Amino acid sequence: MSNTVQTFPAAFGEVLSSGDAALKNPEVTRTRACITVDQALEAEERDAVRRSVDDQFPTVAAFLEDMRASREKMLEGASPAVVAWAERLEDYVAGQPDPEQAPAGVQAALQSEIRCAVYSWCTEHGQHDDHQGAPIAVTAPGATVPYVDAWLLSFGPGAELIGFAESDLTPEQARQEAAKLRVFADQLEDLADTLGGGR
Structure with missing residues (x-):
């Protein structure tokens, strides 16, 4: 079996079938050697979590969708490390025990990292008076x-x-x-x- 497969556009089970059969599928051939089997399994698991959140927590699903839309605009041309951080943030929200409360926690965490808007020399972060x-x-x-x-x-x-x-x-x-x-x-x-x- 090949150890470099892609979950899309071919069906996941089809890609994990024998290497010879997969090679005959042009959709698989076109996307082969992009990710490992472990990465494919991880992507499938992430998609399952996101589908579950979409079904059970529509408010969180809307929040994540807004984040994805904003991310595409804001991260255009950003470094791979920054893009990966944004993806991990989405996964964090989706994977929380109480996803409905997660967006507020994310907003608070981001607020605590905001640099001072009053003085360029100030080393304080978040809301502060001194x-x-x-x-x-x-x-x-x-x-x-x-x-x-x-x-x-x-x-x-x-x-x-x-x-x-x-x-x-x-x-x-x-x-x-x-x-x-x-x-x-x-x-x-x-x-x-x-x-x-x-x-």
Whole structure:
């Protein structure tokens, strides 16, 4: 028996019949070597699950149909990995113990992944009121906690600040602290030079 068969357009049982008989069927010949038998069985199982959902949960069936229609438009030209993710999402909804509740869970999960729409630098996802950017930090050799760090933060439009160590600074205050750190860096290099560690 051939181990590379396709479930469509030939009937599933016909394709799994003897290789010689299948070769005589032009529909099979035209679609041979596309998928393995395991993949064909998996596709058949997915189709059975989808037919069951269509029959038992019309609301979910409509949701999935909308997803498929949207997917075709939105994923045109997308990478195979993104297309596979969308297909897995459909299978997830269809295979849930309570498919009627699954769409709400999917929407919530997608919402939690949405990036901040207020600030491009904000690293928070989903619904949030306080905004925070990625930190910059300096850590001493062998230490795990930085001795100085800073990050952008905001409690809403018009309340943008810079977190610095334990303080919240305005941009002008942050510039003053940066100037102090430059002086400190020069002094640190002077100490190194004193011990003969000049460049």
